[in-house]
Amino acid sequence: MAESPAMFSLLRNARVWAPEALGVCDLAVVNGRIAALAPALDSFPSWCNAIETDLEGRTVIPALIDGHVHITGGGGEAGPGSRIPPLSAETFRAAGIGTVVGLLGTDDTTRTTGDLVAWTRELGAQDVSAYCLTGGYHVPLTTLTGSVRGDMAWIDVVIGVGELAISDHRSSRPSNEELVRIAADAHVGGLMSGKAGILHLHIGDGPAGLDPIRKALASSDLPAAVFHPTHVNRRKALFEEALDLARQGSPVDVTAFPVAADEDGWAAPDALIRYLESDAPDDLITMTSDGGGCLPAFDTDGQVTSYEVAAPRALADAFRAAVVAGVPIETALPCLTTNPARVFGLVGKGALERGKAADLVVLDDLLMPQRVMLGGTWYGPDGTASPRMRSNDD
């Protein structure tokens, strides 16, 4: 457990991307929130007992938001032995992630929404802001209270529905009527509870691609913003469909999974570059890690031949790769910060500005997370609380 955060902290000489480039600034932090952000701030009065840290011009960005994480562990496609254990708060902090959205995937049978809610709250108690989605791959949806609207109205951390699978051999192939009804429940649940109310959809390798979403939009009066398909970079043709859907107003999510050069898909940095070069709205792309999820390969009989486990660290890796490939930091950052904050309705997250959470990442010279401040507390490279960073002499 982290020690209680300093009430007053002053961070000097931070090269801030907020995500827009602000140059070298000082940040005053009071009770875990940014109280001021400007060049050469005055020191706090002595009675504040503030802790000053000189960041010596290091790069500082908002803590990343990872909107698709199997926080209780995903997997299970290769039998119970392939179930992946829960992800710790240290794992996220070490990866520069300050906010996560947890969900269930293929295994929404032995894994439950109740377990997901419990682990979401535990992460939140450890300074990683955590939310979750109700449901999973299949219909009828797995829920805690018996309905999407009930889960959203009564459970504070439940902000939407997902990851419901379509166009995948593991999906239960919801009909158009079922898809529209679930999306409507997510939307109305969001209106009732003041939350995002999105339907986050796992898109598989199936040939139907995004067709079920297009049909749902054409046959209902639901806003396009309710639908949030993920893994849209897994095939190149699917990615083109995603650009079209974003032009219609739906946010689309790129997954930072490994894509080999000879595969028919775009690695996340390439997908980001292609998206930003298109005429799709810049604020409708998000990137997530699928952390804790299983990345299985299947043979033609639908059996698992091998699998890897996705790591939250992939998000920072993809950000760095995009910047190394020439995307300006302030252009790459929104898809990991301000865009997911808006899509998932996370007020106060994703940007460094007065009044927002003091959730930030200090990057090293290679643009990888070196330390994070979450809710006013410093955490070191391994994600554990790091009181040494409270002084100037570390």
Ligand SMILES: [Zn+2]
């Ligand atoms: Zn998925």
